Amino acid sequence: MREFSAEYLRRTREGMWVDSREALSALGLDEREQVLDVGCGTGELSRVLDAETPDDCSVIGCDADLDLLTTASEYVPVVAGDALRLPVSDGSFDLVVCQALLINLPEPSAAVAEFSRVSSDLIAAIEPDNGAVTVESTVDAESALADRARRAYLDGVNTNVALGAATRDAFEAADVEVVATARYDHDRSVTPPYDESALRSAKRKASGEGLADDRETLLAGALTPDEYDDLRSAWREMGRTVVDQIGDRTYRRTETVPFHVTVGRVDA
Ligand SMILES: C[S@@+](CC[C@H](N)C(=O)[O-])C[C@H]1O[C@@H](n2cnc3c(N)ncnc32)[C@H](O)[C@@H]1O
Known part of the structure; x- marks a missing residue:
């Protein structure tokens, strides 16, 4: 199972669903009564669900990662469990939902089928299309390099992290009727004054640490070791320019991640 840090989830979800x-x-x-957020991580979506549902609705977070669940438990009740074998009985929730879970599973439709077992009404998946992410930056090279790194990552990763609108196929493969779809663009901007996370991210670019963390995945696709070294060296140079621009408070960057919301209704 792919692992995520609480810090990564905090940083990448910041501002999501706020606008x-x-x-x-x-x-x-x-009008929900019982909601299950599967693959809840630190409970970023669970909190939104809790705020938007009636006071007497119970929102429960579920994840296989016990460390992340400890953070989520500060906001909602939680249960440890595998998305493919949920530890709850048939039809016990009127909404089973996930955010950025299916992109991490080798067979998304198997999870959707399990969601439909435990839901009496709706199931929903909010999945990004990481192939359609865009980056605008005051550092000229950043957008093209981010694109190059993203393509190499998508090529090497062993699940469909660009699932996005194709989540519908997973619903159909699990015999769940799709009743609605929508798109939400999550914009993440870095502007002065810079917070701790922007400073840390700039340092990671300048050191090439982020690419090094993903080296194995990047090399699992078509990228050769020499091409990886070239990419990392250009990336670090770009990172040094980011650090310089942060120093003179001229750095600005906006990343847009499209999330696709797919909603299905289970047979009564
Ligand atoms: C990208 S994170 C998304 C977390 C949260 N939904 C959010 O949007 O912030 C994916 C989450 O799915 C969990 N996960 C991955 N595979 C799982 C599985 N088979 N069963 C339960 N949780 C799983 C991970 O532990 C992680 O918390």
């Missing part, structure tokens, strides 16, 4: 919750409208959150 608009319109794309969640088909989940009918204001």
